[in-house]
Amino acid sequence: MSKSNSKRKQISLNAFEMNCVAHLSPGLWRYPGDKALRYKDIEYWQEVAQIAEKGLFDAIFIADVIGVYDIYRGNDMGALQTALQVPVNDPTQLAIIGASVTKHLGFGVTAGVPFEHPFPFARRLSTLDHLTKGRVGWNIVTGYLPSANKNMGSSELPHDERYELADEYMEVIYKLLEGSWEDDAVILDSKSGHFADPTKIHHIGHHGKYFDVPGIHICEPSIQRTPVLFQAGNSVRGRKFAATHAEAIFIAPPTKEYAKVAVKQVRDALIAAGRDPYSAKIYCLATIITDSTEELAEAKYKDLLSYASTQGALVLNSGWLGVDLSRYDLDDPLSNIKSNAIVAQVEALSNSTTGDGREWTLRDLIKLTGIGCQGPKFIGSPAQVADMLEDFIAYSDADGFNLAYATTPGTFADVVEFIVPELQRRGVYKEAYSEGSLRHKLFGKGDRLGHEHIASRYRVNGAKSSINDYAGTGRIKPKKKDIDYVI
Template sequence: QRTPVLFQAGNSPVGRKFSAKHAEAIFISPPSKEYAKIAVKQIRDELVKANREPNSAKIYVLATIITDASDALAQAKYKDLLSYASTEGSLVLNSGWLGVDLSRYELDDKLTNIKSNAMLAQVEALSNSTTKSGDEWTLRDLLALTGIGAQGVKFVGGAKKVADELEEFIAYSGADGFNLAYATTPGTFLDVVQFIVPELQSRGSYKHEYRQGSLRHKLFGAGDRLPSSHIGSQYRVGGSKSTINDFAGTGRFKHKKEQDYAI
């Protein structure tokens, strides 16, 4: 495989540009399918600007799935989990993520009033979308969103309901899949394996087995190495044996014209 699969997290303008140049897979955390569609298009467009194919990187959406044997049981589980969420804890967590002391703001302040040099993509996503009720996002909404499973969309229900929503989300947004967060571990993931995976498999939306080979080949089906169109395929670290030995022994490396060694 030579180079590990290159993942990038974040969808700020700088993050998108970096991803378009380097990433093979990208994690984003939009709060809704509407903003996910916008974010996916932004990334695909940036890939084209970087002279890459628009689908040359996989895009995964952060999501938390709360499920059980029925919709009612899933809703009851979600309600119980919410009872453990801490507003103060979420306030501290988001302050760290955003680089802003959020205690300076009122809970009903609009997110558009909160200025942050960090997590620009998330601020942009929340500021330019609405809650499920169609309202502008407030700090209170943000704290509720991150009370379970961090920032990102939530899917709550039995297998059929959640599978319907997952398929609809992918079809609408153009994303490639989901990066699953959890409310409890390993409980959340065990529920997904027990209830959601079989339902998706029965619909042909989830594989029954993995392709043989490296992770890169499993993801793209085009072999183990970076494609020639990727900037990483152009890099070679080369030199004589003595150069490599000197580097290993002293931590110093003198660049020489590539000879016999390619790392």
């Protein structure tokens, strides 16, 4: 019997996808009925989007990597043999494809700041926000695969310096999206033939350590201007970055006990950054395996596990942890594994127990990550899974889940068929979408970033001057304080 609906937290869901064959469940593309091999087809992505919207998911969260997982055994053969996140196509077009057949669903696309200059990327963001009618988000990543830097012809920055670069990258993005075009810059004066008022379109004059961007943003403002900002950095430095910029934060705790610790760390970081601790939504990685009964769900999970690739899991975790796991015995404790690449992943697992009091071993890690990677698995009937989801949210203080799939889109379809109605019956899941942009649907406070967000510092304030006063100089030179970027 369900508890009273009073003071029960609403649960949010995202579908966690990637434009590839094997995302977080290597080997499962072979499972009967799985459609991952159709990742190159528009119709496949339209189907995924329609299933997610039917289930009132907040968004499809689309992961990405630039590079290949080549740390395991020192080469990329394992990744290629198991199709582990390679081949991988660009994620950004999927937002437009999905938006074309949906009305409300959001699309969070991943893009790494080291791999595309902020000037053209700002145009990409504005284009996506225009074409999705304000339903796009950006998952900001700093990159972690060494192969990506090698193929870009650049050296890999130290972990914390990657976030220093990312901070400046965000400054450029905010200046372009928030501060270059004023809200009334587009005038559409058919009599004079003037599309825009150039005095209300400003050169940003950015000259920093990593980037020089003197000019204007070359797109007119979109509905959200800056897309909803997602982030998944859970190291100490990553949390600081997320607390400064992110509106939705993705974490991957293996247990609800560690989720509680990780969520508190994020909430505390938001407070330290001068923000409301609940100004960002926190989504936990998880996988749901369900059916009409517990017996059918357990049988389904056992059947799915028989297709999981041990080699693929070792390849994936070698990339995540930044260490060749072929050098370790499967029964070695994770605390013996030294990693510099993803500090938070090691911390999350090595500080958690397996549930029977033992420390995590590599064998435990591979078993856990065979399906849906390291997030918890919720397996059972609709009522059982709903109980587990409610308990996890109540205990951890998270806001929802990024749902990895065992099979695609079958896992998502099962959630929509079995779990969403049960959560709605309990009063802990929305019955309909709100109107408006993705940001407004998530927070109910309008389309734009609020004045408390760091991006607001880069908006034009005060009376305006002619752009011709400083056009071509490569920097903003306001006259009589006509333009004031409050930085």
